[in-house]
Amino acid sequence: MPTVPSQMTLIRVRQPGGPEMLEPATAPVPEPRPNEVLIRVLAAGVNRPDIQQRAGAYPPPPDASPILGLEVAGEVVAVGAEVTPLRTGDKVTALTNGGGYAEYCLAPATQCLPWPTGYDAIRAACLPETYFTVWANLFQHGRLARGESVLVHGGTSGIGVTAIQLAREFGARVYATAGSDEKCAACLALGADGAINYRATDFADRLMDLTGGAGVNIVLDIVGAPYFERNLRCLAIDGRLVQVSTMEGAKVERFDLSQVMRRRLVITGSTMRPRTTAEKGAIAQALRERVWPVLNGGRCGPQVYATFGLKDAAAAHRLLESSAHIGKIALKVAD
């Protein structure tokens, strides 16, 4: 067990702006509150909310760390007074309340999960954000049931990869959209029953063709307003639109309530960050019981596309913003 230093390196945002605003800095290692653990970070996941936060468009909630980084994997090096059963030396992957782009990071103990069998730190760090998000939205809010079908937008995004895999694993038929034939092929390789290149065709027309006009039970969307009308069109009776991001805008300009009534649609969605520690802990518990056995069995898992050193966080952001990647981007923080 290494001694915990008093100072650490982290990545700070000099001022809201582009990737070039990310720069290394030094700050005191934080101390855990009674319900928290201190993690020596070995790897951290990079996510789109980090980009929004860097740009000043997604201020962290009060009480959260101002440092970027929503997921880490590493080793527990200190535990708060009320923490049980985690102990120093345990290897965990954690959904953080910010602070992941650093050598040391706090997380509520209830937001920590063990590394699945055979995982290294990089793979483990790529789990929390998409697994918490997909579980909460597809299965809890969306109530996806065995034998149902789902359309996953952005099938090769971090969220998309996890959604395709988990939907398949839990007995659903999966259709995915992506922006190139190569990405569509990746979706099919992940287990999607159909993939739609949205640049080559109207995704809603194609989805209705693929489903013989039936539509799907759930649309999991990250695009937002430009897709809204077509998303509703893709839904079968009692279908659910679950919005987990609005990358291309949130302002819908036309919405006909009568179709919601006529086809008994559900429009819902959520974000992870504003949830309480209790809510995040409940999701972690569900993941531990329902999903970690699947990961331990190797049947699902993150697709790690690229890894950067902590000091190269700007390059990681540039890659994520390019959307050239398939799957997850990680920062390797320590060995």
Add this chain to the structure above:
Amino acid sequence: MPTVPSQMTLIRVRQPGGPEMLEPATAPVPEPRPNEVLIRVLAAGVNRPDIQQRAGAYPPPPDASPILGLEVAGEVVAVGAEVTPLRTGDKVTALTNGGGYAEYCLAPATQCLPWPTGYDAIRAACLPETYFTVWANLFQHGRLARGESVLVHGGTSGIGVTAIQLAREFGARVYATAGSDEKCAACLALGADGAINYRATDFADRLMDLTGGAGVNIVLDIVGAPYFERNLRCLAIDGRLVQVSTMEGAKVERFDLSQVMRRRLVITGSTMRPRTTAEKGAIAQALRERVWPVLNGGRCGPQVYATFGLKDAAAAHRLLESSAHIGKIALKVAD
């Protein structure tokens, strides 16, 4: 048991238009299909969809009777070959697939329920449309739970009266809107914890005051687009907007998806008429088990505001369109 004649009197719509288009006519008494019963109608409920259908704005589904009338109470006078356990002579109240404004009316046997204890035909005929609708929307789609709160728009409408009563009976706090102080007093007398005269104040501001800024778990709305933005504003985290009608329009012109995500809202709704016989039967079964014991105990029940003879259906429509009533309007068809 009276002999079933070959011809009956009914109310037909001469051509789409105002109440004056309703006129008596004669037609053959229909014959039950294997899953149906023939009911000698003693009373029929009058509902807003009847008005829309009369005006040509709500064509009946294929296979449904073209005759107005979605609910009746009466006596079973013939049963289809597959019907069990209903028998001729049974007194039932039925959600029809149209055809209620007539001396005889068909209904699937699974959409029939017994008259609650102490009910006459008029009271029994005023049950199905609002009880099926409120049960399906408030409890099934809306998932109203004990200890939650609900805002009921149009608190003195047929739907509103039933929603206030059932929400209270099943352990929720209820707020209602209505268009006059007299109607607000009626809502409070029905058990509402608060009533808002929407002509005198902004209902959303007032609701937030009444709930100490917390909002409600469910909004049950019949107004539609003009209320949409304020309805969302009234919802607490994880709140549900359940749309059961859009009396003042369905076309929403601005809708910000980000608030749905941020507050994990659910926007949903339904109509009763397009549901399959199996779906309506399942709702009837739930009502039989959960709600009929309450009605038998006299703790909830319809408010019958006015009764007209079958041939005075036009007057019943005029009253309903005036919105001067509180509760239900019925047609008395036979003794």
